[in-house]
Amino acid sequence: MGGNRIPEEVADIESAVVALHRSRQRRALARLGERRGERTDRHGELPDAVFELLDVVASAAGQGAAPTVTEAAALLGVDQPRASRLAAQAVEAGLLWRAADQQDGRRSLLVPTQDGRDVLARIRGFRCRVIAESTAGWSTEDRVALAGLLTRFVRDFEATTTGT
Template sequence: MQSRDALAAIEVAMVTIRRRQTRRALARDGVDPALFDVVDAVEAREPAEATVMTVAAALGVAQPRASKLVAAAVEAGLLRREADQADGRRSLLVRTVAGRELSDRVHESRRARFAAATAGWTPAERATFAQLLTRFVDGLTETAAERH
């Protein structure tokens, strides 16, 4: 396969993944996708500090929108606010037991889908795919950072 053809195939695959992924899959699992996105952003910061601003940055939304999403996640019992001991003006976000259980359920569901999709693969093929996909995502992240 020529390099140009390979890039076109990657594009098609990524668009297909984006269309099939995330919101519908989460909704199918009985999860409000917007709330899970907030919980997921807080989990990604652990053990570092998560705040409304770090959630806003992770989700690519403005601070007022992130604030509303965080408030909804707190109200749903998925997150709690804790006073920042270093800066009393800000609150840190922490997953509750229910938030951690939600994360665990979604991770298990995702991994089951990935296992089914790669059921016919050898362990070596899975390992190679994981390594290449991680490099690919890292490359996308670096490219995005260079643009800002």
């Protein structure tokens, strides 16, 4: 990409990424769920960030590594005290529990409870239904292409921004 000229397709991707970010900031999915009466959890008093923590913890657990609060903070992009408060709220709500690290007794690991896994399954199901509805007029080939390209973009974007 020599000089200052930005290819049109790169500018289009940037605009789409910004639009998705703004949609997230507006809590568009949560508001849609509320409008449709589809509360995905029984924990309406908890901030969205608790469910983001739950998502991060469940993803790490799915890869065989329950994170500590400090590791979860890094994955969320928040400081350790904020992650600690979110973890305390999630533990109090019964979504996570703290397990002793068998290799280092000073560390505690965050692990989803069955209720936490159930809540996350409902949240993911809702998100999938919204995506299916949003792409209902698309061909299967277009959905497959988007899934592959978006997954590749997220992986490469993360590698670029984290330097890995």
